[in-house]
Amino acid sequence: MARSFRPALRALAVAAIAIGPAQVAAAAPFLPHQALYELSLVKSRGSSPINSARGRILYNFTGNACEGYTSEFRQVSELDVGEGKVTLSDLRSTAWEDGSGKSYRFKIDSRMNDTDSNPVDGIAERTGDHITVKLKQPEAKTFTLDGSTVFPTEQIQRIIAAAREGKSLLELSVYDGSDNGEKVYNTLTVIGQPIHDDKTVSAPDPATASEQMKGLTRWPVTVSYYDSEAKKTEGEQTPIYAMSFELYENGVSRSLVLDYNDFVIAGALGKFDVKDAKDEKPCGH
Numbered sequence: 001m002a003r004s005f006r007p008a009l010r011a012l013a014v015a016a017i018a019i020g021p022a023q024v025a026a027a028a029p030f031l032p033h034q035a036l037y038e039l040s041l042v043k044s045r046g047s048s049p050i051n052s053a054r055g056r057i058l059y060n061f062t063g064n065a066c067e068g069y070t071s072e073f074r075q076v077s078e079l080d081v082g083e084g085k086v087t088l089s090d091l092r093s094t095a096w097e098d099g100s101g102k103s104y105r106f107k108i109d110s111r112m113n114d115t116d117s118n119p120v121d122g123i124a125e126r127t128g129d130h131i132t133v134k135l136k137q138p139e140a141k142t143f144t145l146d147g148s149t150v151f152p153t154e155q156i157q158r159i160i161a162a163a164r165e166g167k168s169l170l171e172l173s174v175y176d177g178s179d180n181g182e183k184v185y186n187t188l189t190v191i192g193q194p195i196h197d198d199k200t201v202s203a204p205d206p207a208t209a210s211e212q213m214k215g216l217t218r219w220p221v222t223v224s225y226y227d228s229e230a231k232k233t234e235g236e237q238t239p240i241y242a243m244s245f246e247l248y249e250n251g252v253s254r255s256l257v258l259d260y261n262d263f264v265i266a267g268a269l270g271k272f273d274v275k276d277a278k279d280e281k282p283c284g285h
Contacts, residue, residue, distance in 0.1 A: 030069075031212060031250040032062045032275035037267035039077060046262040051080040053265055055089075061251075062275060065099035069153050088113050095177070101154035102126045106177035120181040124151070135181045149173045149184055160249060163191045163219045173228060184228045185240075192220035195246065206272035207254045218248040 041053035055077030063069035072094050079087040093108040108120040122135040129147040150158065155174050162170045170189040194217050201208045224239035244257040256267030 030064060031252055033252060034061075034271075034273045034275065035059045035207075035252070035269060036271035037256060038270040039075075040266050040268070042257065042264040042266050044263045049082070050263045051082050053077065053079050053263065056270075057267060060275075063096075063099075068096055068098050068103075070094070070096050095152070097151050097153045099153075101151055101157075104151040104175075104177070106181075108177060108181075120177055120179075122177055122181050124175060124177070131175070133175075133181070138180060141182075143182065145175055145184060146173065149175050152176050155187070156247075156251060159189055159191070159221060159223075159247065160219075160251075162189070163194070163221075163247075164249070167191060174225075186226040186228045188224045188226070188239075190222045190224075194219055203255070203268075205254055205269040207248070207252055207269050210272060210274065212274050213248065213250075213252065216248050216250060218246045218254075221245055221247045 035058075037057040037059070039053065039055040039057065041050060044050040055075060057073070057075045060072040061069065073092065075089070075091045077089045079089075081087055090111045091108070092110075093106065095104065095106040097104045102125065104124045106120070106122060106124075109117050111117050119137045120135070121137040122133060124131050124133045124145070126147065131145040131147060131149055133143055133145060135141045150172055152174065155172055158172060159170060168191050170191065172187050172189070174185050174187050175183075176185075196217055197213075197215050207213050222242060222244040224242040226237050226239050230237060238261065241261065242259045244255075244259075245253045246255045247253050252272075254269045256269075258265045258267065
């Protein structure tokens with residue numbers, strides 16, 4: 001079984017990118033931070049079971065609503081697929097998104113075992129009722145997307161805004177540059193009841209112990225990703241994958257669960273460091 005774990009890029013883009021306080025009323029300020037998630041196999045399904053899985057995701061986030069948001073992501077994973085076969089995956093990405101959701105730049109590079117890398121490099125610009133995407137790699141190409149499509153940070157902004165309004169469902173089309181840089185995903189987000197800071201945590205981690213996270217509300221969230229092209233021709237769809245996590249109002253996430261249909265992986269927050277934001281200028285400066 002060959003898996004690139006490329007969907008985890010979307011998982012962390014959704015789960016860990018901080019939000020812009022200027023765009024979500026009364027939200028907690030964004031939190032520049034670095035998070036390390038330890039990956040482990042929860043369960044395996046289907047006719048080709050996974051024997052074990054391990055790995056790490058390292059995520060860095062900086063920026064603000066005025067200067068834009070920068071994220072750096074790396075996931076290294078190892079899957080034991082049986083019969084002495086092990087699949088190694090290394091995924092790296094960097095992205096920058098304008099604070100108002102008008103521009104998105106991305107570079108993604110993935111490797112599987114000893115194969116050559118598969119780079120994706122491009123920029124997406126929102127103009128009027130459409131988005132123009134210009135790819136440099138894997139090949140030079142320009143195309144347009146529907147203007148209702150959102151980028152990852154705006155997706156997070158809308159999820160948290162919906163949660164604060166007490167909504168339980170949110171549907172969005174999302175573009176993040178993953179796969180070959182041409183795919184748009186339809187997403188369905190299910191939002192649970194808010195978890196307040198005074199509630200006892202059954203499995204504490206560095207986020208729940210951090211002084212910077214004290215007093216913040218978080219929500220249990222599940223986001224399912226669907227192939228937008230397949231939905232046009234097929235009936236009831238199974239998501240390509242789904243992820244669950246607890247999302248704080250400042251954009252930090254904990255307790256990740258990534259469901260790839262034939263196996264499920266947990267991402268426990270093993271390390272959490274708050275970055276110094278003193279050099280970041282407030283809006284209007």
